[in-house]
Amino acid sequence: MLYNYRGADYLLHLVDTPGHVDFRAEVSRSYASCNGALLVVDASQGVQAQTVANFYLAFAQGLSMIPVINKVDLQHAEPQRAMEQLQANFELEDPVLVSAKTGLNVADILPAVIERVPPPEGSPEKPLRMLLIDSWYSTYKGVVLLVRVFDGVVRPGDQIMSMGSKLKYFVGELGIQYPTEVSTSALRAGQVGYMYFNPGMKTISDAKLGDTFCHVGKEVEPFRGFEEPQPMVFVGAFPTNQDEFEKLEESINQLTLNDRSITIAKESSHALGLGWRLGFLGTLHCSVFEDRLRQEFGGSELLITAPTVPFKIVWRDNSRSKTGETIITNPSLYPEDDVVRTKVEEIQEPFVLATITVPAEPAEFLGNVIELCQENRGVQVELSFFATQVILKYKLPLLQLVDNFFGKLKSVTKGYATLDYEDAGYAKSDVVKLELLVNKEPVDAIAQLCHRSQAERLGRMWVHRFKQFVDRQQFEIVIQAAVGKRVLARETIQAFRKDVTAKLYGGDHTRRKKLLEKQKVGKKKLRAIGNVIIDQKAFHGFLARDSNAPTSKSKK
Template sequence: MKKIRNFCIIAHIDHGKSTLADRLLEFTKTVSQREMQAQLLDNMDLERERGITIKSHAIQMNYVYKGEEYILNLIDTPGHVDFSYEVSRSIAACEGALLLVDASQGTEAQTISNLYLAINHDLVIIPVLNKIDLPGAMPEEIKDEMVDLLGCDRGDIIPASGKEGIGIEDILNAIVERIPAPVGNPDGPLQALIFDSVFNSYRGIEVIFRVKNGSIRKGDKVKFMATGKEYIADEIGTLGLQQIPKQVVECGDVGYLISGIKVAKEVKVGDTFTHIDRPASEAIVGFSEVKPMVFAGIYPVDTSEFEELREAMEKLQLNDAALVWEPETSAALGFGFRCGFLGMLHMEIVQERLEREFDMTVITTVPSVQFRVLTTKEKLLNISAPSEMPEPNFIKYIEEPYINAQIITKSDYIGPILNLCMDKRGILKNQIYLTAERVELQFLIPLAEVVFDFFDKLKTISRGYASLDYELAGYQESDMVKLDVMLNGEAVDALSAIVHRSKSYEWGKKLCEKLRELIPRQMFEIAIQAAIGQKIIARETVKAMRKDVLAKCYGGDISRKRKLLEKQKKGKKRMRQVGSVEIPQEAFMAVLKIN
C-alpha cells in the first residue's frame, strides 16, 4: 500500500487537464508512441469533437522514484460546471489532487468550486501553473493569485506546460512525495467504493471501484450493499489503457470488476460492495445524491420505439450517473421520459449520445425547472413539467428555485454583466475585487432564468472571459403563470411553459411569431394562440394554401366567381374542423431560441 498514490486532476474548462494527463502517460511509458494520440483518455467521439471531457477516466501508471517503483492511479476529470458530479465522484476515490491553473487566464469560477470540493474531502492539493509557454502567460501575477487562494508557499507551485512537456517530472515527483499513501486495513473485511461503471455489450456491466479496506481476489463472492445483490468476481484487474486482469486487487488500489451483471439498475454509483462470507459492518459514505437542475421530456419520434428508448436510457445512466429519469405521457407526443439534467450542456450531450451510441431519434421538449406549488387545500406539490400544474384557481402560491451564482470576470465587463443579471431578475449580493483587473460578482438568480441561454449570453458579452459557477440556494415565492400554446383551439402540452408574469406577454408573442414561421402551411387556416388560463394574450395565423378556383372563369358574371369562392370557403371550414396539425421537431426547439 505504501507504494500506491491515487490522485485526480481538477481545473476550470480548457486549462489543459487532458493534455497534461497525456504527458504523464507518455513520461511513465504507460502508452507507447504508436498508441499515443492527443487527449488519449477522452475516448468518446463527442469529447474529441467538442474538445471537452464529459466522463472521468481512470488509468494506472508505474513510476520509478529514487530506485523504487510506485503505482500511480490517475483520474482525469471534466471541467464544465454541468459535469461537476463526475468530479465529486473522482475526488471521493483519491487522496490528492493536481489543481491546474492556466498561466494566461488565472483562477476562474470552476477552479475555485472544484478546489472547495477537494478540500472538503481532505485531499492534498498540488498547485500546478500550466501553459507557461504561451506568449500571453503572466506566471508571476497568477502565482500571487494562487498563493492567496490556497495559502500555499510560492515554492510549492510547479510551473509546467502540458503541450511542451515542461515540468512533468517535477509533477510526478511531487505526487510521490506530497500525496499520502492510501489508508486502510488490508486484513479487514472488504469495503470497495464504486465510483464509475461502464456498459459492455459482450460482458455486461463493468464496475470501476476503489478498495478502501481488505482486498478482493478473482472468484470471490461479493455483495452490493445498497441493492443487496450477490455476484461472483469472474474477472478483476487494474486499468491500463486496456484492462489488465489480475488475481488480486489490494487495499488502496483502483480496479475493475466484471461479473456478468446484465441489469443496469443493479449497479448504483456510490454503492459499496463487500464479501458475502465476511461482510463489512457498514457501507462507505459515498457522495451526495445528485440534484438535477433542468427537466425536459425526451420522447421517441416513433412511438413504437418506447421500450428501446428505455433500454438506451438505462445503459446511458450507467455511464452518466447524473442523469435522472421517469416515464411520462403527453397528449401530443405519446409515451416518453421526463429527465433531470445538471444543465443545458448536459441535456445536449445526452441527446447527442442517444442518437449516436444507440441510434435513437428523439424529440426533446422545452426544458423547465422544478417548481413548488401550495394548493388551496394546503397540499405541497413538486412540479417539473407544465402539464402537472393545477388550474390557477386552485393555487395559493408558487415557489421557484433560486441559485447563488458566482461570476468571475475582468473589471471592464461589469456593466454589461450587471445588466444581463438584472434582466434575468437577479439580485447582486456581493462584489469582490480579486486583483485590480479581476472581479468576483455574487448574484441570487432564479434558476428558470439561467437554464436557457444565460451562459451563452454571459460568454458573448464578456468575450469569453467570464466564468460561472452556481449552487442551489433554496426556493422563494414568485408570481409564476402557466403559458399555454393552442393550435386551432387545442392546447399543445409539449409547448407550454411556466414563466414569470412580467415576461409572459413578451414570451407569448415571440413564441407565436416563431411558430408561425416554423409550422408548414396546410390546406386550412391555423390559428396559433398563447393563453394564460382562459385569457388569450397573443395570436398569429398561418394562412391556408388555396387553389386558384377562378382560373376557369374568364369574364362572365361576378356571381359565378362568388359562388365558386363560397364553395371553396365552406370546404376549408370543414377541413379545419377535421384537420390536425403536424408540429415539426424544430418548433419544439424554437422555444429555446426565442431570445
C-alpha cells in the same frame, strides 16, 4: 501507473476529472478515490469560476492540494499573477510551473505528488472495507465495478456482500487500470481497481455508487455514501414517425446503460404522439446526450422539445401528497387555475448560486454582466475585486440559466467570462403556465412554465415565430399565447378568398350578393369546426434551437 522515484516503485492512481458543473457528482466520486489533487490554472487566464468551485469541493473532502500553473510558455502568460491569485484565493504556495505543450517541468509533477500527498491509510490485516466509486456496463463481462479498498484484501473467488442491498456476490476477476484492465491476484488496502462478479450483477442499477462491500459474515462500518445527483433539466424526445417508437426506446436504453444519472419516463403528447421525458444534470449533459441520441437514432427523425426545469408545488394540505409537496417536470402536469387558487399554498422554482469571473478591464464587461444578471432575475450575493479580474456571485433561477444564459454571458464579455454554479435549493416564485393556442385549441408540445414577468415577452415571440409554420387555409387561423384565460399575444392568418362570382356573366347583382353571403356562412362553419393539423416538420422548425432554422409549412 507505476513510477520509480529515488530507487523505489510507487503505484499511483490518477483520475482526470471533468471541469463542467454538470458533472460535479462525478468529480466528487473521483475525489473519494484519491488522497490529493492537482489544481491546474492557466497562466494566461488565471483563476476561473470552475477553479474556485473545484477547489472547495476537494478542500471539503480533505485532499492535499498541489497547485500547477500551465501554459507558462505563452507570450501573454502571467505566471506571477496566477501565483498571487492562488495565494489570495486559496492560500496555496509553491506551484509547479509547467508547459504541457513543450514539456517544460512536466517531469516535476509526479515527484511533487509523491512528496506532498500522503499515502493512503488502512491495513490489509483488518476486515475488508471497500467503497464502490463507479461502474459501467461491458457487453462481455456485464457490470464492471471501480472500487477503492480502504481495509483488508479481496481476491478472486471471495464471497462479498453489499451492505446497502445485502446482496451477495462471488468475485470473478479483479485488477488495476494500467490504463487498460490488468488482472491481479488481489486488491489490497489503499489500492483502487476494477472487479466484476461471477455470476455477474444482473443490472447496472444494482451497483449503487457509494455502497460499502465487505466479506460475507464480517460486516464493517459502512461509508456515508454519495449524494444521489438529481436531474435538473428535462426535455421530451419524440419520433417524427410513431412507427419508430420502439426503435427510439432501444436507442435511449442503449445510451443510458453507462449513464445512470439520466432519468427516463414514457410521455404522451396530443400533438407529437408517444415519446419519452428525459431528465439530465444540466444543459451540457443534455446537449451531449442529445447529440449521441441523434447519431444513434437518426437526427432528422427525432424531435426534442425545449428544456425545462422541475417546479415544486406546495399544497395547503396533505390530501394530494403525503409530504404536502409535489415536484413536476412536465408542464402538462401543472394544475388547473382553479386548483392553483384553492389548493396551492405556493409554487417554488429551483435557484442556483452562480460564480462568474470577468476581466477587470475593459470596465464595461462588469457592467454588461451585472445588467445581464438583473435581466435574468438575478440577486447579487457577492462582488470581489482583484488586480486583474472580478468575481461575482449571483443567485439565479435555474430556468433562466437553461435559456442560453452562458451563450449570452460569452456574448456580452466577448468570450472572456467564465461561469460555474451550485444548487441553491427552491424558493417561492410567481410561476404561470404559458400555452400556445391554435384556433383556441392548446398545443401541448409547446406549453411552458415561466415567471409571470417573462410570460408576455415569450408569448409574443411564440406567436410571431409559430405563424411562419402554418399555411393559409380556407378559414381564418388564430394563433394565441395565453396564461389561463388571459390572452397575452395574438397573430391571425387570413383565410384564402375564393372568387365564387367568377362563373357569373353579366350584371346580376342579386345572384352575386347571394353567392357571397353563402360563402360567408360556409367560412363561418369552417371556422367553427375547422381543425388545423400541424405537420411534424413544423414542430422541428419551431422547437429548433437555431432561430434561423428553415421554415416548414403545415397542411390541412
